[in-house]
Amino acid sequence: MPTDTLPIGRYEKQPTVPLPADARVLHGAPAWTLVADTAAAKAGDRVPLIVVDAYPGADLPLLAKAIAGALPRWRVVDVEEAAALPTSAIDARFADNLTDDRVFGVLSHATVDAFYDTEHLDKLAVEIEGADGPTVLLGWGADLVARRTSASYALVLADMARWELQMRQRAGATNWRAENPDEDQLRKYKRGFFVEWRAADRHKRTLFDRIDFLLDANAIGPAEPTSRKPGMITGDAFRTGLEQAANAPLRVVPFFDPGVWGGQWMKRKLDLDPGRPNYAWCFDCVPEENSLLLEDAEGAIVEIPSLDLVLLRPKELLGERTYARFGAEFPIRFDFLDTMEGGNLSLQVHPLTDYIHQTFGMQYTQDESYYMLDAGDDAVVYLGTKDGVDRDAMLEDLRAAETGERPFPAERYVNAFPAKKHDHFLIPAGTIHSSGANSMVLEISATPFIFTFKLWDWGRLGLDGIPRPVHLDHGERNLVWERDTAWTEANLVNRVEVVSQDGDVTEERTGLHELEFIEVRRHWFAERVAHDTEGTVNVLNLVEGDEVEIVSPTGAFDPYTIHYAETFIVPAAVGPYLIRRTSRSRSERFGTVKASVRGTSRQA
Incomplete structure (x- = not known):
C-alpha cells in the first residue's frame, strides 16, 4: 500500500510515556493536602514549610491562588517580588548576552542567583526562619531562600516546556519579570534561549534528586486546557518514570507551526486543523523544546519538558560516549519542513563550528540534511554555488536584494537540484542551501537550531508583518565558496x-x-x-x-x-x-x- 494512500489520522499527535504502575496523578486540593502533610512530617516540631520552585514563565498569580484555595491556613510568599533584582539591573547584567541583534545573542553561563539580590534573599530567609505559621515559598529560585534556612521542607518543582512558554509569549506574556509584552517574539525567544532557560535548566538539575513533587505548570495559565487539569506526581514517580523512559522506545510530543512558506502536506496527511492556512514546521524530535506526557494507569496526564529526560538520565538515553562528547544535550534533531503548495524556504547558510563557538558560545554547529519524505514533480533543493561564481557579484546582488533594490537572482548563483521522494541531500555547515516549493522534507540535523543566517528570503514579510531577519554579514563569513556544482554533486547529493x-x-x-x-x-x-x-x-x-x-x-x-x-x-x-x-x-x-x-x- 503506497504511503500516499495511507489512511489519514494514524499519526499520533499526543504520544504518552507510562508512569510506574503504582503512581497516580493528583489534582487540586488533594494534591496540595498531600504536599502539606509531607511538609508537616518533615518539619517535626517546627513550623512546616513548602517550597514551590517554578520555571520562569509559570503563572505565579494563578498558582498562588490555587495554593491559597487548597491551603487557606498557609501564608504564600512570592520570592520573586521579595528578592529579585530590578528589571533594569537584570537588563544591564545580561546586555552583552542579549546584544542588539534581533535573533542572536551569546550563551549565558549564569546561575539563578545572578537574578536575585543576595541581601534580600538573606533577609527573607531570616523571616522564614522565624515564621510562626505554615509558609509557602513560591517562585523561580524559591529553593535559594529555603537553603539559607535550617528548615526541612517539602519541595515542589512547577515545571514548564519551552513550546508552552513561546505560545504564551506570542499571546502577550513577557519574559521573566521583563517589561516587554509587545516586544517582537524573536527578541523574546532570544532572551529565553540565551539567558533565562539556560539558567533555569541549570537550576532545576540541582532540584531533580530532591523534589518531593512535580507540578505540571503547563496546565496553569490564562488559556488553561479544558481537557486536562493541572496534575501533580510525587518526586519518586517522576524519577522512576524517567528511568523507565530511558530504557524503552519513546516519542516526544510533536508541535506544528505555520510559516510564510508553509504547505499543505502535513495538514492532510497528519490530520491537522483544516482551518489553518498552512503548516510550515513540525518539531517531531527536538527534546529542548518538546514535551513528554507522563500517563498513569487511569489515563491521567502530567506534561513535562522532554529535556528533563536528557538532564536527569543522560547516560542511559544518550549513551556513555555520546554523553562524554556532548554532555547532557540531545545532539540530534528531526523535524518536518512542509512546502507542498507553499513557497521556497529562505536561502541560507549555517555557521562553521569555530564561528558559532567564538561568536555565540555554542559547542557545536548546525550541520544538517534534507531527506525527501515526499516531493512534487517540480521539487528542487538549492545547494552549493554554481561553478565559476563571481563571489563579489553574488554578495553585491544579495545586498541589493536586502535593501529592496532588486530581487536576488538565485538561479544565477546557486545550484537547483531536482528532488524526488526518498532523495537525501547533505548540508554540512557553510553550504548555501534552501528547500524549494512542493517538497516535504524530513530534516535530520544537529540540534543548535536557531543559528540560520538568512541570505535572501524572496522578498517576503513574516507572519507578523515584519520583514524576516537577514544576516548577510554573518553569512558572508561562513559561506564556503569551494562547494560549487562539481563538489556538491560528488559529495552532497544522494550518496x-x-x-x-x-x-x-x-x-x-x-x-x-x-x-x-x-x-x-x-x-x-x-x-x-x-x-x-x-x-x-x-x-x-x-x-x-x-x-x-x-x-x-x-x-x-x-x-x-x-x-x-x-x-x-x-x-x-x-x-x-x-x-x-x-x-x-x-x-x-x-x-x-x-x-x-x-x-x-x-x-x-
Whole structure:
C-alpha cells in the first residue's frame, strides 16, 4: 500500500510515556493536602514549610491562588517580588548576552542567583526562619531562600516546556519579570534561549534528586486546557518514570507551526486543523523544546519538558560516549519542513563550528540534511554555488536584494537540484542551501537550531508583518565558496551506499557527509529488521509503510507501535531491538531512516 494512500489520522499527535504502575496523578486540593502533610512530617516540631520552585514563565498569580484555595491556613510568599533584582539591573547584567541583534545573542553561563539580590534573599530567609505559621515559598529560585534556612521542607518543582512558554509569549506574556509584552517574539525567544532557560535548566538539575513533587505548570495559565487539569506526581514517580523512559522506545510530543512558506502536506496527511492556512514546521524530535506526557494507569496526564529526560538520565538515553562528547544535550534533531503548495524556504547558510563557538558560545554547529519524505514533480533543493561564481557579484546582488533594490537572482548563483521522494541531500555547515516549493522534507540535523543566517528570503514579510531577519554579514563569513556544482554533486547529493543485503532486508548508508557527526542508515524490509543501539542513542522515522512495532528480543519493554512519518527515539540503554510489521499492517514494504552519533557506538 503506497504511503500516499495511507489512511489519514494514524499519526499520533499526543504520544504518552507510562508512569510506574503504582503512581497516580493528583489534582487540586488533594494534591496540595498531600504536599502539606509531607511538609508537616518533615518539619517535626517546627513550623512546616513548602517550597514551590517554578520555571520562569509559570503563572505565579494563578498558582498562588490555587495554593491559597487548597491551603487557606498557609501564608504564600512570592520570592520573586521579595528578592529579585530590578528589571533594569537584570537588563544591564545580561546586555552583552542579549546584544542588539534581533535573533542572536551569546550563551549565558549564569546561575539563578545572578537574578536575585543576595541581601534580600538573606533577609527573607531570616523571616522564614522565624515564621510562626505554615509558609509557602513560591517562585523561580524559591529553593535559594529555603537553603539559607535550617528548615526541612517539602519541595515542589512547577515545571514548564519551552513550546508552552513561546505560545504564551506570542499571546502577550513577557519574559521573566521583563517589561516587554509587545516586544517582537524573536527578541523574546532570544532572551529565553540565551539567558533565562539556560539558567533555569541549570537550576532545576540541582532540584531533580530532591523534589518531593512535580507540578505540571503547563496546565496553569490564562488559556488553561479544558481537557486536562493541572496534575501533580510525587518526586519518586517522576524519577522512576524517567528511568523507565530511558530504557524503552519513546516519542516526544510533536508541535506544528505555520510559516510564510508553509504547505499543505502535513495538514492532510497528519490530520491537522483544516482551518489553518498552512503548516510550515513540525518539531517531531527536538527534546529542548518538546514535551513528554507522563500517563498513569487511569489515563491521567502530567506534561513535562522532554529535556528533563536528557538532564536527569543522560547516560542511559544518550549513551556513555555520546554523553562524554556532548554532555547532557540531545545532539540530534528531526523535524518536518512542509512546502507542498507553499513557497521556497529562505536561502541560507549555517555557521562553521569555530564561528558559532567564538561568536555565540555554542559547542557545536548546525550541520544538517534534507531527506525527501515526499516531493512534487517540480521539487528542487538549492545547494552549493554554481561553478565559476563571481563571489563579489553574488554578495553585491544579495545586498541589493536586502535593501529592496532588486530581487536576488538565485538561479544565477546557486545550484537547483531536482528532488524526488526518498532523495537525501547533505548540508554540512557553510553550504548555501534552501528547500524549494512542493517538497516535504524530513530534516535530520544537529540540534543548535536557531543559528540560520538568512541570505535572501524572496522578498517576503513574516507572519507578523515584519520583514524576516537577514544576516548577510554573518553569512558572508561562513559561506564556503569551494562547494560549487562539481563538489556538491560528488559529495552532497544522494550518496547512497548499500551496506548489506539479507533476504528482504537492505541496509543503506545515506550520509551524512564526513564533515558532519551524524551517521544515517536507511533500512528497507518487508517483515522485520534487527537493530542494536550499540551504546548510543538512535533516532528513527518510518519513511515508508503504514505501521510497525518496536520489539525487545528479550521482552525488556512492551511492543511500541509506530505509524508512518512518526519520529521515535530508542535510548542507548535499550541495546538490541527489532522493528517489524504489525498484524494490522497492509503495506508491502517498509523503510526507516536511523540517525546516530558517528564514532560513539561500542564498535567504533
